[in-house]
Amino acid sequence: MGLIFYILAAIAIISALVVVFSKSPVNSVIALIVTFLCIAGHYVLLNAQFLAVVHVIVYTGAIMVLFLFVIMLLDMNRENEPHKKWTTKLAAVISGGLLLLVLLAAVKRLSIMPIQHVVNNKMGLVHDLGQVLFKDFLLPFEATSVLFLAAMVGAMMLGKHDKHKI
């Protein structure tokens, strides 16, 4: 069982690197979809089945299609992106690597609590998750609906073609 985890992790990391380093934005989107599918596989391994299904539907089904749609709408498939100076690139990689080093060192000294080996197999299914969501987290749930409304209105406002140019 452990082997599946490592295979999925390797695919996720490689495709995440492809997202960053590929030239064409469409390739980046495809690689990001692969990453998200691997993360959905991790959710299944982590006993979060409903979460995996929602992740596939929302991320790979809706968000990434929206990305692809915008890329095709804006006709960005040409590889004419101006590049940053190599000093900037070097600084970006070095600062990212340093952050990784610091976080890894911090995690290494972490004392992990003893793991509960009582695995509740029904935890990630709709029934139990719905009980938690609508009992303990009802107010945040309602707040997210307000957030969605605000985001919808904002996206419409921004996307509307303005006659008087800003």
Place this chain on the structure above:
Amino acid sequence: MEKITNAIQVVPIQHYIYLSLILFIIGIIGALLRRNSIIVLMCIELMLNAANLLLAAFSAYHADASGQVFVFFIMVVAAAEVAVGLAILVMMKRNNHSLDINLLNRLSDNN
């Protein structure tokens, strides 16, 4: 099903922490490295997903479903963020005819 979900007894949680750290750092490096703003947005999605994976891992190892509910909320926020962010990108392309993130320097006061 029970056989699949036994993975949490084989893989230690440190490996999940390392995996999501690496994904998060790749997202950070991409956001710093690229000038195409749509790829910067995609790298932000990658970072959000690394955090999601860690939340789900901790929730599984503690047998507590609250972590998974938090992942739902993060997904909602990510969806809203992408909707507004892509609308901003379309507007930026319409006004500047480019998606270069350095053009946003004009927003600052001192040039």
